[in-house]
Structure formats: C-alpha cells, structure tokens
Amino acid sequence: MTYDAEATRQRIFEAATAEFAANGLAGARIDRIATAARANKQAIYLYFGGKEKLFGAVVRAKLDEICHAVTLDPHTLPEAVGQLHDWYHEHPELVRLLLWEALEAGSGPVEGEDERARSYRGHVDGLLAAGLPDRPTAQDWLFTILGLVAWNFAVPQIRRLILDEPDPERAVARRREVVVELARVLAEQGAGAVSRP
Template sequence: MVRDKEATKAKLLDAALDEFAEYGIAGARVDRIAAKAGCNKAMIYAYFDSKEGLFGELLKIQIDRVVQSVPITPEDLPGYAGRLFDAYREEPKLLRLAAYHRLENGFDALPESEAEAYRHKVEAVAQAQLEGRITAAFNATDLLDLVVHMSILAFSTPNANRDLVVRSVERLIAE
C-alpha cells in the first residue's frame, strides 16, 4: 500500500483544527485526532514529532492564511480592521487557537509566524507614517496593536460589531 504523505498530513491537520479549537493544547487527544482523520496516531508523531508540534504547524498555517487573505493596508487602517474582523468571523477557530496558545504558553509567547507577520505590518505602518500617508501621533507598533485589537473586540464584547470597529478605528486615526 502506497501512503500519500501530504494527504495524510492534510487529514490530520483538518482533524486537529476542530480538536484544538474545542479542547486547547492540553485537552486535545491524539487518539481522537487520529480517529477523526482515519489515521494511526503514530502518523502524528512521524509527521509532526508531537502533539505540540502538530498544534504549532496548525497555528502557523491558520495565521499564514489570514495574513495572505487580509494584507495590511496602512493608508486604510479602518478598512483593514474591518477585513480582519470579517476574517475572524468567517474562521473563529483561529482566535481560539491563538487564545489557547497564549493561555498554555504565556501571554508573551508569540508564535514565530505571527511575530514575523506582525514585524512586516509594523514596518508597513511606520513607512506610511514616514511618508505622511497616515497619522504619526502614535508609534507604529502601538497604532497597529490598537487596530488589531479593535478587530477582535466584537468576539469578547457582545455589543460590538463590525461597524463599531471601523468607526472606532476611524476616530482613533482622526485624533
């Protein structure tokens, strides 16, 4: 029997998304992931080294997907916040994965893929500030932090919605 390594990895990652989003890293069980994927749990260790390795790869893929689908637009930070909000609403499991990562690894533990994406975004904001395309009233990191956190506000605040996020960022930029 010929094994399709990439197809097996894809099945494991798909099954792991639901498991980790539901139970976090500590609560997830490799036997449930393997069963849902229709694979032997030894494949998790063969392809990802550990449950934590599987989680790390899954989180990287999910972050990369959002980074690619929602590119930074420094000259339209309110629109960027709204598009991030929409992306998180379409794929809420990413926010859960990120939350579990921070809860189980410490709030300062940023996945490398997220840190790298964030560095590029800060550089884009700083460049736009230098060119006078956006406000320089805040340093680039603080401004991006505010915009990104506004985009996830509605997921922890019941009365927040996309329009509130966009209006709030517009006010922030105008001040």
C-alpha cells in the same frame, strides 16, 4: 491505491485545528485527531513531531492565512479592518486557538515564537513604510487593531449581554460597523501624525 501523504497531512491538520480549538493543547488528544483524520497516530508524530509542535503549526498556519488575506495600511485602514472582522467571523477557530495558547503558555514562550515575532515585525515595517511616524506607534496600531477586532469574537457572551441584541448575526454586523468607524478615526489621527512636521 497509493498513499497520499499530502492528503493525510491536510486531514491531520484540519482535525487538529478542530480538536485544539475545542479543547486547547492540554485537553486535545492525539487519538481523537487521528480518528477524525482517518490516520494513525504514528503519521501525526512523523509529520508534525508531537502534540506541541502540531499545535504550534496549526496556530502559525491560521495566522499565516489571515496575514495573506488582509493587509493593514493606514491609508485603507477602515476597509482592512472590515476585512479582518469578516475573516475572524468566518474563522472563529483562530481566536479560540490564541485564547487557549494564552491560557496554557501565559506570558512564557510559545511554539514558533521567533518566526511569529518576525511576521509581526514585518507588519510593523509595513505600517512604517505606509507612513506611520515611528516603530512604537506602528506596534501600538497593530496591537490595538488586532484587539479591537478579535475581542468581538473572543467573548461572544459579553457581546450579547452588553449589546442586548437577540440576533447574533445582527450583533456581529453592528460591531463591524463600529470597529470600521473606529478604524476610520484612528486612520485620520494617524494621517495627522504623519503630516505634522
């Protein structure tokens, strides 16, 4: 039987995603990742260069997934926000990873920061190309939209307490309707800003 390096990397990546989402960078253990991935610890260091770099690779890959799954365009913003909401609902690990990263890095630099910043600038450029009037407006739109959606999954206990909805799936569906409607209003205001002389 031959060794499949790519399959090993994928198993490590999946095990690391679960481990980091559950325990953060500081609480994650390489030995648990190796056991869950059916790999040895040396493979983790060989393929990813250590725990911090592995955490950064996991976060970047999850962000890449969502960036390829959803395109934010002011002209189709409500639909895009609905897709973004659905993606976060199906992949709650990204919110957990970002919260762990925020807790552990604070306002300091994060692994892969330059690459991630370029990716966000690309989204801002896309919003500008789609008609938003200036870079600060596009930046604010992107940050607001991401927060509007992600907050629903960052604090499920607050969602439950405020909405007083015993069925979590109904609460998520209710929040989806609200964020899509807010996106529609935001898109209309953005369209008005674009059409103003």
